[in-house]
Amino acid sequence: MTDSGSTPATSTSARPRTSRRVxxxxxxxxxxxxxxxxxxxxxxxxxxxxxxGEPDFPTPAAIVAAAQAACADPRNHRYSPAAGLPELRDSGHSVEPGQVLITNGGKHAVFTAFATIVDPGDEVLLPTPHWTTYPEAITLAGGVPVPVVADESTGYLVSVEQLEAARTERTKVLLLCSPSNPTGAVLGRELITAIGRWAVEHGIWVITDEIYEHLVYDGALPVSAPVAVPELADRCIVVNGVAKTYAMTGWRVGWLIGPRDVVAAAANLQSHLTSTVSNVAQRAALEAVSGPLDxxxxxxxxxxxxxxxxxxxxxxxxxxxxxxxxxxxxxxxxxxxxxxxxxxxxxxxxxxxxxxxxxxxxxxxxxxxxxxxxxxxxxxxxxxxxxxxxxxxxxxxxxxxxxx
CATH class of the missing domain: 3.90.1150.10 (Aspartate Aminotransferase, domain 1)
Structure with missing residues (x-):
């Protein structure tokens, strides 16, 4: 009981039941x-x-067989390194295993990349039309999405001039997606090189989503930004995964590739968030990325x-x-x-x-x-x-x- 002069306890019934950010x-x-x-x-x-955006094909039989074999292997019944199986991190990429983090799908790689390098108030240049998840990932990391809009008159490709017009002193990251979801646009070597050099000049990070890299037509040849502009590599994160190329949307295996210190920080985050990715799914992904592309x-x-x-x-x-x-x-x-x-x-x-x-x-x-x-x-x-x-x-x- 309280006396008549005391202040009643503050009611929490009017407070939101979920956090503002979620x-x-x-x-x-x-x-x-x-x-x-x-x-x-x-x-x-x-x-x-x-x-x-889901292929209507079944996952190739050799990949399924690799997963079935993995289920019977006791090695896969235990915890494995949070950053991913060493074999998968060293499965043919032209980078060191310490620059690779295996994630629970490409979407997880996108969220992790932004969470690792974006601070509250940092601006992220976002070529638009853009995939629906990008703004949410940026905002959850505390960043501010800055749309840079292109339309059908340019084949949905933004220019360096547009990016420069959108740049401010708070710009930290540029997000690229080529081939693009939702437009199917592909950044050619000349444009990606110009954009990469612009980013280097202004000290801007580039996160490049390359999950559709093998699905190109009419002679298009997508080029990875750090390959086209090697000096960008120290400020670039590549995100990718097996979902689209190998019809493995339900297997949930992706990865990010970047500078060692950034990948180490991202792996530390993942160690507390999800630990490792399913070992069986990783064994299937290893078969996918190391096998033929028939x-x-x-x-x-x-x-x-x-x-x-x-x-x-x-x-x-x-x-x-x-x-x-x-x-x-x-x-x-x-x-x-x-x-x-x-x-x-x-x-x-x-x-x-x-x-x-x-x-x-x-x-x-x-x-x-x-x-x-x-x-x-x-x-x-x-x-x-x-x-x-x-x-x-x-x-x-x-x-x-x-x-x-």
Whole structure:
């Protein structure tokens, strides 16, 4: 009991139940679209999903066999080094094992890279359209995302001049993704060299996401920034993984490569956060990166065929403008000409409105450009079967021709 003059205890019922930093995170738009599409399919609707960036192929048999063998090996039943299995860290990279950290997927590598080098208030230049996770990873690290927007007129490629215009005294990092998610754009050697030299000149770190490096078309040759500009290597972190190239999205193995002191710090963080990555998954990844690329070539040929079909069909739809992607497995058409108009009684004020109408009326799931920082676009992943792809884009085109 308290006397009448005492102050009652402060109520905590009005306080948020989650931290501000976690409460501010937005749901992954691509996974949300994929989840919605799967829920509708489970309810009996014939939805075709272009949302998730996930190869429709099974993991190659040799990789699965390596994992099966690893399950029976007692070495893999125990803890292993937090930075990853020594064999995988020394599996053919032209860097020392001490410069490699194995992570729980490429997304984990991205988060770890930002957490390791970004301090509160540091600005990160973010070429846009950008993958949905980048701003969240930057913000969680205390950084400030600074979008640098490119559009279809430049093939979604930013210039050195744009980067320089966005640079301030607080700029610490530039994020690059080539081939790009969501646009499929590929940075050529000349541009990556110019950007790398600009970064060196101004003492800016570069985090370069190369998870789609093997999925390129039309003679495109993606070049890693520290290879094109060796003097950048001391301020560059490369993130990558097995998910896209080897159809291993569920295996959750990625890595980051960087200067020894940065990788040591990142490994220290991981030792407290997750410890090591699953040993069985690491053994499978070792087989993937050290084995032949025959299965990868077959998948790339299929993606290339689907890419050309997708671009051709989208470009035939009135009001849709679709640049030809040169990498990854995404098309990123502009639908700006369709906005502000009506579709079956609904005004299309945004590409999010359009994506919702497409899902409802055409039973096709696409991701609106708002998710990638550029309203007025749609992202379609063509990592799905040829028949579903043609059926889905046909449905999309039939519906969009009704826009008045």
């Amino acid at each position: 409460g501010a995170i937005t749901e992954s738009a691509t996974l949300a679209v994929d989840s919605r599409a799967k829920a509708l399919k489970a309810a009996g609707r014939p939805v075709i999903g272009f949302g998730a 299965a990868v070539r077959e998948m790339r040929e299929a993606f290339d065929r689907r890419r050309r079909t997708t671009v051709e069909m989208l470009s035939a739809i009135p009001g849709v403008r679709c640049p030809t992607p040169r990498g990854a497995f995404y098309a990123y058409p502009s639908v700006k000409e369709l906005l502000g108009r009506e579709l079956r009684g609904t005004r299309l004020d945004s590409s999010a409105d359009l994506a919702a109408a497409v899902l409802e009326h055409a039973e096709v799931a696409v991701v609106p450009g708002e998710a990638f920082g550029t309203p007025g676009y749609l992202r379609l992943s063509y990592a799905l079967g040829d028949e579903d792809l043609v059926t889905g884009v046909t449905r999309l085109g039939d519906l969009l021709r009704e826009v008045g």
